[in-house]
Amino acid sequence: MDTTEAATSSAASPGKEPRTARGRETLRKLLDAAAKEFGDLGFHAASISGITRRAGTALGSFYTYFDSKEAIFSALVRDMSQAVADAAAAAMPQGVTGVAREQEVLTAFLDFARSHKEIYRIIDEAEFADPASYRAHYEGAARRIAARLDDAEKAGELVPGDNEVRGWAIMGANVFLGLRYGVWDESRPAEEIAATVAALLRDGMAAR
Amino acid sequence: MDTTEAATSSAASPGKEPRTARGRETLRKLLDAAAKEFGDLGFHAASISGITRRAGTALGSFYTYFDSKEAIFSALVRDMSQAVADAAAAAMPQGVTGVAREQEVLTAFLDFARSHKEIYRIIDEAEFADPASYRAHYEGAARRIAARLDDAEKAGELVPGDNEVRGWAIMGANVFLGLRYGVWDESRPAEEIAATVAALLRDGMAAR
Numbered sequence: 499m500d501t502t503e504a505a506t507s508s509a510a511s512p513g514k515e516p517r518t519a520r521g522r523e524t525l526r527k528l529l530d531a532a533a534k535e536f537g538d539l540g541f542h543a544a545s546i547s548g549i550t551r552r553a554g555t556a557l558g559s560f561y562t563y564f565d566s567k568e569a570i571f572s573a574l575v576r577d578m579s580q581a582v583a584d585a586a587a588a589a590m591p592q593g594v595t596g597v598a599r600e601q602e603v604l605t606a607f608l609d610f611a612r613s614h615k616e617i618y619r620i621i622d623e624a625e626f627a628d629p630a631s632y633r634a635h636y637e638g639a640a641r642r643i644a645a646r647l648d649d650a651e652k653a654g655e656l657v658p659g660d661n662e663v664r665g666w667a668i669m670g671a672n673v674f675l676g677l678r679y680g681v682w683d684e685s686r687p688a689e690e691i692a693a694t695v696a697a698l699l700r701d702g703m704a705a706r
Numbered sequence: 707m708d709t710t711e712a713a714t715s716s717a718a719s720p721g722k723e724p725r726t727a728r729g730r731e732t733l734r735k736l737l738d739a740a741a742k743e744f745g746d747l748g749f750h751a752a753s754i755s756g757i758t759r760r761a762g763t764a765l766g767s768f769y770t771y772f773d774s775k776e777a778i779f780s781a782l783v784r785d786m787s788q789a790v791a792d793a794a795a796a797a798m799p800q801g802v803t804g805v806a807r808e809q810e811v812l813t814a815f816l817d818f819a820r821s822h823k824e825i826y827r828i829i830d831e832a833e834f835a836d837p838a839s840y841r842a843h844y845e846g847a848a849r850r851i852a853a854r855l856d857d858a859e860k861a862g863e864l865v866p867g868d869n870e871v872r873g874w875a876i877m878g879a880n881v882f883l884g885l886r887y888g889v890w891d892e893s894r895p896a897e898e899i900a901a902t903v904a905a906l907l908r909d910g911m912a913a914r
Contacts, residue, residue: 667879674878
């Protein structure tokens with residue numbers, strides 16, 4: 499998962515941010531190992547020793563960066579949330595706006611879900627293990643969509659409307675399309691799914 | 707939660723279906739108590755004695771109808787899934803079809819989410835505690851939407867399209883709108899949210 503150096507550093511518990519490139523590398527290894535450990539076993543069965551074993555680091559280096567299993571779980575949810583946002587941002591070519599931009603974002607998200615199948619299990623378990631991060635993840639995603647729609651509306655590309663509600667609707671659609679056509683079943687091209695949704699967002703489905 | 711007598715009876719573990727009205731009543735009490743117990747405490751912390759205490763029944767009557775905590779949790783997920791379907795079905799006036807019908811369904815679902823806030827926690831926890839029921843719940847909901855769209859398409863009300871994908875998109879939108887405007891914040895009228903979504907489904911949002 500690609501995140502910036504700054505984002506990786508800020509994943510550490512307060513006062514434990516790495517100050518060297520090597521420290522950031524270890525922190526990154528721990529986060530990637532945590533994604534596998536929590537993804538495979540779930541929050542309750544996952545253990546710190548399981549994470550350090552998967553990361554190939556000493557148990558002590560876990561505590562160099564994190565205070566607890568809860569702390570690395572929260573850091574992981576924020577890290578994954580950022581990775582989803584980064585994947586969406588990377589999928590937006592300059593000058594592609596409005597519905598076409600949402601189509602690119604959905605295509606990229608379906609690809610992302612296929613290559614990071616553990617993300618659903620981890621984000622969804624946050625509803626129980628870390629409700630604040632769960633809520634922040636979805637509120638952030640819906641807000642980013644609404645902001646893009648606001649821009650497109652100002653540019654005259656979209657019919658004025660309630661972009662907050664549209665944002666939540668589009669995000670919810672994307673989440674379940676990612677589960678259905680990304681995690682559960684990869685047999686259909688991501689582009690085909692995104693094209694169907696884009697047609698719906700562009701022109702609706704009522705016969706005229 | 708209203709379900710038919712047959713549905714309540716079939717919630718029992720195999721061979722333990724109640725044969726009297728009084729038995730069905732006890733089973734119903736146990737399911738309603740289980741919704742509170744699992745909703746408040748989550749699957750792991752919930753207990754059979756907590757369920758019978760809330761239901762005001764003897765511990766023995768739990769085992770008259772259910773084999774285990776897992777069994778009543780699965781029964782509860784199926785029961786809630788049926789309650790969501792029943793609420794949607796009750797919201798469809800004769801002759802209202804196509805996008806207008808989806809608008810009625812979303813309005814009813816937002817109201818349902820507001821009065822059954824525990825449903826998200828329980829269905830979402832099924833992703834971990836009972837993955838088969840989790841999947842069946844969402845597949846069933848998406849399939850029902852797709853079937854309604856197929857009917858409306860045949861009647862010439864909708865532009866032909868991939869109703870399976872449309873069904874998953876609409877269901878996902880409804881799930882997150884229910885979380886955002888039903889469970890987390892009830893300040894906006896359900897009708898207003900549903901009208902925004904209906905406008906999007908009817909005509910899309912691209913400026914013409």
